[in-house]
Amino acid sequence: QQQVKQSPQSLIVQKGGISIINCAYENTAFDYFPWYQQFPGKGPALLIAIRPDVSEKKEGRFTISFNKSAKQFSLHIMDSQPGDSATYFCAASYGQNFVFGPGTRLSVLP
Amino acid sequence: EAQVTQNPRYLITVTGKKLTVTCSQNMNHEYMSWYRQDPGLGLRQIYYSMNVEVTDKGDVPEGYKVSRKEKRNFPLILESPSPNQTSLYFCASSRQVLNTEAFFGQGTRLTVV
Numbered sequence: 001q002q003q004v005k006q007s008p009q010s011l012i013v014q015k016g017g018i019s020i021i022n023c024a025y026e027n028t029a030f031d032y033f034p035w036y037q038q039f040p041g042k043g044p045a046l047l048i049a050i051r052p053d054v055s056e057k058k059e060g061r062f063t064i065s066f067n068k069s070a071k072q073f074s075l076h077i078m079d080s081q082p083g084d085s086a087t088y089f090c091a092a093s094y095g096q097n098f099v100f101g102p103g104t105r106l107s108v109l110p
Numbered sequence: 111e112a113q114v115t116q117n118p119r120y121l122i123t124v125t126g127k128k129l130t131v132t133c134s135q136n137m138n139h140e141y142m143s144w145y146r147q148d149p150g151l152g153l154r155q156i157y158y159s160m161n162v163e164v165t166d167k168g169d170v171p172e173g174y175k176v177s178r179k180e181k182r183n184f185p186l187i188l189e190s191p192s193p194n195q196t197s198l199y200f201c202a203s204s205r206q207v208l209n210t211e212a213f214f215g216q217g218t219r220l221t222v223v
Contacts (some may be wrong), residue, residue, distance in 0.1 A: 009150075034211070043114070043200050043214030044153070089152060096160065096207045098143070099169075102152040 004092050006101030013108050019077040021104045023090035026071065030092040035064065035075050036100075038087045047088070048075070080108045112137045116201050116215035123191055123222055131186045131218050133201030141207045142184040143168065144176065146197040147217075153200065159184055160207060191222040 005024045013019045023033075034049035050057045050064040050073065057064045063076040077084055085108050090101040114135045123129055135142065143158035145168075155168030159178040173195055175187040184203075188195060201215040 006152075036212075041216075043202075043217055044212075045214065046211045049211070096141075096158060096166070098155060098158075098212070100145075100153040102150055 004090060004099050004101040006090050006104060008104060009102070010105045011107070013080045013106065015080065015082060015108055015110050017080050017108075019080045019084065019106055019108070020074060021088055021090070021106070022072065022074045023092075023101050024070075024072045025092050025099075027092070027094075028071070029094045029097075030099075032093045033064070033066065033073050034091050034093075035062075036089045036091060038089065038103075040086075044089060077106075080106075082108045082110050084108050112213070114201055114203050114213050114215040116199075116218050118218060119216060120219050121221070123220070125192055125222055126190050129188050129191060129220075131188075131199060131201075131220070133184045133186065133215060134182050135184075135201075135203040135213070136182065137203060137205070137213065138181065139203035139205050139213075140181070141205070141210075142178065142201065142203045143212075144174070144184070144186050145200045145202065146170065146195075147200060148197050156186070156199075158207075188220075191220075193222050196220060196222050 035047045036044035037047040038044040061078045066073045087103045117132045144156040145153040154170045157176040159165045199218045202212040204210045204212045
């Protein structure tokens with residue numbers, strides 16, 4: 001119930017391409033869905049977040065798509081750049097419960 | 111600069127030798143938590159604190175202790191470390207627990223031999 005599944009485990013994309021990372025959850029009590037970006041040697045940092053009352057949120061090249069009925073949400077990175085190479089974690093929370101997905105290692109080739 | 115500071119960044123210790131990893135935040139956040147990060151498992155919550163003197167177990171609390179005597183500090187204590195506690199540890203803080211951004215420290219890489 002508390003688990004958040006994330007795929008793929010790793011992703012290689014050419015510069016300028018679209019990176020797509022998918023997550024799924026079971027607990028319908030979750031009401032906040034953030035994505036965190038982590039560079040090597042650093043702690044995770046909030047990239048973008050969405051609440052279940054909207055189906056899409058866009059910030060620059062980053063877009064979250066949210067499908068409440070399917071209990072799925074995804075991160076799209078448009079025009080992917082080598083500087084986007086990092087590990088991405090989806091997460092879900094409600095109250096004091098905060099659960100991370102296992103992470104996706106993204107490599108953007110120049 | 112708003113930040114979460116962990117110390118030390120790297121630590122190698124022997125089984126059974128008590129250790130403490132410190133965590134301090136300068137944002138006056140109420141909520142603080144500890145995570146461990148292991149390959150393929152993502153970040154798993156060890157303990158969290160909703161305010162001074164209020165702490166609670168996360169998903170993987172066995173073998174760890176915490177305290178929250180001051181709002182800014184949230185140390186993680188391993189009374190008798192074991193090799194299965196070798197991991198990368200992160201402290202995080204947020205303004206409040208409900209739907210707010212978590213700020214993470216730089217991490218502490220712990221090796222228990």
